[in-house]
Amino acid sequence: MITTLLISVGLVTSISVFLALLMVIADATIANYGEVGISINEGSKELTVKGGQPLLKALNEQGIFIPSACGGRGSCGLCKVQVLQGGGQVLPTELPWLSEEEVQNNVRLSCQFKVKQDVEIKIPEELFLVKAFQTKVARIRDLTYDIKEVTLELIDPPEINTQAGQFIQFQVPEYELTDEEVYRAYSISSAPSDNKRVELEIRLVPNGICTTYVHKFLKEGDTVMINGPYGDFYLRDTEREIICVAGGSGMAPIKSILLDMVDNGISRKTRYFFGARTTKDIFLLDEMKELEEKLPDFTFIPALSDPQDDEQWSGETGLITDVIDRMVDNVQETEAYLCGSPGMIDACVKVLKNKGIPEELIYFDKFA
Amino acid sequence: MKQSPLLQHIQQQMKPGVITLDGFLGTDERNLIDILIDDDGTVRRLGRTHRAIARRMQYFRDAGYEGLGEFIKVDDYYEVRVDSVRGKLPSPFGGPALYQKVNSIVRNLKLGREIVYTDMHIHFARDHGFYEGKGSLFRIEPEDLITILEVPPEA
Numbered sequence: 001m002i003t004t005l006l007i008s009v010g011l012v013t014s015i016s017v018f019l020a021l022l023m024v025i026a027d028a029t030i031a032n033y034g035e036v037g038i039s040i041n042e043g044s045k046e047l048t049v050k051g052g053q054p055l056l057k058a059l060n061e062q063g064i065f066i067p068s069a070c071g072g073r074g075s076c077g078l079c080k081v082q083v084l085q086g087g088g089q090v091l092p093t094e095l096p097w098l099s100e101e102e103v104q105n106n107v108r109l110s111c112q113f114k115v116k117q118d119v120e121i122k123i124p125e126e127l128f129l130v131k132a133f134q135t136k137v138a139r140i141r142d143l144t145y146d147i148k149e150v151t152l153e154l155i156d157p158p159e160i161n162t163q164a165g166q167f168i169q170f171q172v173p174e175y176e177l178t179d180e181e182v183y184r185a186y187s188i189s190s191a192p193s194d195n196k197r198v199e200l201e202i203r204l205v206p207n208g209i210c211t212t213y214v215h216k217f218l219k220e221g222d223t224v225m226i227n228g229p230y231g232d233f234y235l236r237d238t239e240r241e242i243i244c245v246a247g248g249s250g251m252a253p254i255k256s257i258l259l260d261m262v263d264n265g266i267s268r269k270t271r272y273f274f275g276a277r278t279t280k281d282i283f284l285l286d287e288m289k290e291l292e293e294k295l296p297d298f299t300f301i302p303a304l305s306d307p308q309d310d311e312q313w314s315g316e317t318g319l320i321t322d323v324i325d326r327m328v329d330n331v332q333e334t335e336a337y338l339c340g341s342p343g344m345i346d347a348c349v350k351v352l353k354n355k356g357i358p359e360e361l362i363y364f365d366k367f368a
Numbered sequence: 369m370k371q372s373p374l375l376q377h378i379q380q381q382m383k384p385g386v387i388t389l390d391g392f393l394g395t396d397e398r399n400l401i402d403i404l405i406d407d408d409g410t411v412r413r414l415g416r417t418h419r420a421i422a423r424r425m426q427y428f429r430d431a432g433y434e435g436l437g438e439f440i441k442v443d444d445y446y447e448v449r450v451d452s453v454r455g456k457l458p459s460p461f462g463g464p465a466l467y468q469k470v471n472s473i474v475r476n477l478k479l480g481r482e483i484v485y486t487d488m489h490i491h492f493a494r495d496h497g498f499y500e501g502k503g504s505l506f507r508i509e510p511e512d513l514i515t516i517l518e519v520p521p522e523a
Binding site for chain 1: 387388389390433434435436437438439440441450451452453454455456457458464466468469470471473484505506
């Protein structure tokens with residue numbers, strides 16, 4: 001009886017050990033994908049990378065940067081890439097971000113899709129221009145109590161080519177709130193001609209990993225890694241009148257566009273509506289005044305939604321949508337550029353459409 | 369307390385690096401079921417319900433949205449700012465919805481206190497009675513929500 005029991009226990013133990021060994025061997029061999037090839041844009045670039053890693057990371061390591069505002073966590077839906085060969089099934093974590101048409105066209109979220117075999121992908125040509133830059137913090141200044149302007153001096157490479165309105169990704173190193181590097185996207189507020197520096201306007205978000213780092217830890221002289229430029233929010237080359245609308249750090253890309261207009265002698269009629277709550281939330285008034293002098297037909301229209309009794313404010317008051325509603329008419333041949341929170345963008349699009357601006361001429365950079 | 373395989377799966381989804389970098393449980397090593405029971409006890413002891421809390425959170429969120437990204441006065445002594453950052457998150461509890469990273473900052477000027485919560489928190493409170501684990505960066509104490517938002521008992 002005891003002998004039978006011992007044999008049974010021995011047998012079960014042996015089978016368990018054998019299965020465990022099998023799993024270890026499988027993990028080391030089957031899960032090891034070795035080197036795999038990535039062919040980009042019909043072979044215009046061929047890469048060899050370590051298999052099994054997310055496509056976003058594999059490309060990143062080879063110096064090809066796909067825009068991603070969440071640092072590869074599948075929570076921003078920005079890092080879409082067309083996988084023409086070797087894609088396999090779309091993962092459940094990708095589906096919420098993809099339209100039916102995108103699924104049919106083999107669009108994938110590059111942060112979720114792992115490269116386990118040779119693949120062929122298609123990416124916009126302009127992404128080849130995106131680079132990683134080592135920078136040094138040249139200046140940090142308070143624009144308001146919760147918005148800082150950060151000027152980064154480019155070290156390597158020393159120059160960047162951007163279009164006004166585009167954004168970069170800022171790399172946050174490990175610190176108190178994160179035990180790994182994360183990336184966050186911020187619009188560039190400086191002019192493209194100022195190509196040895198990148199200026200950003202960053203508003204403190206409660207408990208935000210990057211904004212807390214910038215507001216509480218970043219110092220002048222620190223090294224910061226960025227990559228970019230990205231984005232298709234830029235001034236269209238037309239003769240139409242321009243309406244710009246922004247609030248808070250939405251100022252950044254609009255300021256870049258205005259500076260670019262100065263540099264390129266663009267004299268189109270431009271009105272810039274900027275919404276804030278009190279005078280404490282308004283900034284760059286002097287810079288805007290200077291732009292009014294440099295641009296022949298430019299008007300800056302700041303508006304306070306809640307001016308305090310002790311504030312000497314003689315400008316516009318009310319929500320920015322009310323101000324636009326009051327001041328904008330005759331919108332023949334007008335296009336609009338908006339940057340801010342989804343609430344602000346949605347409300348402004350509604351007002352501007354009611355005024356007669358076609359939706360396809362309303363361009364926006366939504367923080368969403 | 370021992371928890372169901374479903375809650376076990378959800379707890380896995382809440383771990384760091386699965387949906388968010390830091391996860392939803394902080395330094396709390398208890399089973400999810402124990403976290404839920406503990407917070408449910410607090411809410412019951414204070415004579416409120418999770419739905420009543422979520423309704424009040426949603427009320428300020430909707431009222432603050434009208435401020436277009438800036439602080440706006442709500443009722444007699446509240447200031448609310450509803451702002452967004454880029455990105456959306458799925459719920460660790462599952463379901464097809466994606467929650468925008470919308471922050472609501474509610475200041476109760478009468479009490480001189482402020483609380484910050486996201487759209488995901490409203491979903492957590494309303495649908496699951498969950499307020500994140502102790503030590504989580506985004507943990508909200510239900511008692512603070514009840515006090516600052518002045519959550520009324522349900523009729």
